[in-house]
Amino acid sequence: MTSYAGRGVHGQVVEHLGYRLVSGEVAEGDTLDPRALAREWDLSLTVIRESLKVLAGKGLVAARQKRGTFVRARGEWNMLDADVIRWRVAAGKGESLLRDLGELRMIVEPAAVRHAAERRTDEDLSALERALTAMGQAGDDAAEAAAADVAFHRALLTASGNEMLARLDQLMEPVLHARDSIVHAPHGVADDPVPSHRAVLEAVRARDADRASAAMADLLTKADADAGLAVRDLAGGRGVARPEG
Template identity: 65%
Template sequence: MTPYARRGVHGQTVEFLARRILGGEIPEGATLDLVALQRELDVSLTALRESLKVLAAKGMVDARQKRGTFVRSRSDWNLLDADVLRWQIQGAGSAEADLGLLRNLAEVRAIVEPAAVRLAAERRTDADLAALEDALTAMGEDGTGAAHAVESDLAFHRALLAATHNELLERMEVVIESGLAHRDSIVHSAPHSEDPVPAHRAVLDAVRDRDPRAAEAAMRALLDQAGRDLDRIGEPEDPKGTGGR
């Protein structure tokens, strides 16, 4: 169950409207028929308006006199909001669109994480190293399933950002985690994905040694591996079972 859906009728209404907007069923510039939506969703007008306030705060809708409530241009949406990211990824609608979002994430990671890990190597504390080691240990545990693998990977990258001791970089976890969780859930459920532990171990070793250059190189190698996994996801299945790329 999604985070908003767990919040009852209000949350379910937010999720429903957001997915319709992101999926293009309610296009940019469209004016919402609140009465029709109220009937369709079987909710009170108050609950509907409260849900629209949530989407307004995320830049997705607005209300004006004489025009009513309408969908704003995508350029106005807060695309870095954790919920908006999640709605985009979970409701991409096609494998091609899904991979497009994940590749956008990969480009953001390639910009942010190599620079972040250099700072982590310079600023890390013993507590930071312990958090990274705990995450890596969890990552290497066998038989724990894809969900555990996803969470341990997220914990590692979260700890890396925290080790920069830069509050703004730490906030980048919202962007990275939303897509990384979805990417990991696909990768760790697919056959023939590469073992993530050695690449993460190389990053941790360089951070422990306070070697920024080695840490950056190790992170780039890790991201290259992530890119290969993503490319493998996008490959068409081989009907003859030859395993060709």
């Protein structure tokens, strides 16, 4: 989903208020008073209401007659929304989020890549090669590096020849994008990702399912270590700026 960060005053309100909710500064079940927020930030009530609509779309708030606007229970939040993910990281909750992602990937991807080694097509190999080339050319561009990494893993799931596995990209991609943006950011600590990805690709190309699965497990273990270091490096830069009208 599209991030609202940096989109003028409206985007600043979404950013600041979303962070308040996700960080726990405003608790689940608490009521939000749009007029009080408008006074606090010296903004129009229209801006506040439109911002709350965006947060409602992310599952963070809801409005009910006689109750007003309130913070929904955490279990109802869209945890795969790009902004929610980013706010969780900014609030110091990135390690648990990335742990969950790492566990999911370790369950799914070594098994998926075994099928990819057995079923891949020439088109699949071309898609993997393009993604790997883009990864090598990304350099210090965090956005390009993240996009290339996501494209590589999407192509692997597609190469499995299992439509249900292929659709798991919709589940993993938002968190994977967030993870990669952190790891490949200027403060990041990741080594060159091409060799570990190349090892997976060559095993898939050789139709060696055992080697492909082992190479993927090695890649994921290193990815988890890189992500953990990068998230800890962010510890000193938490929070978001107040909106300014």
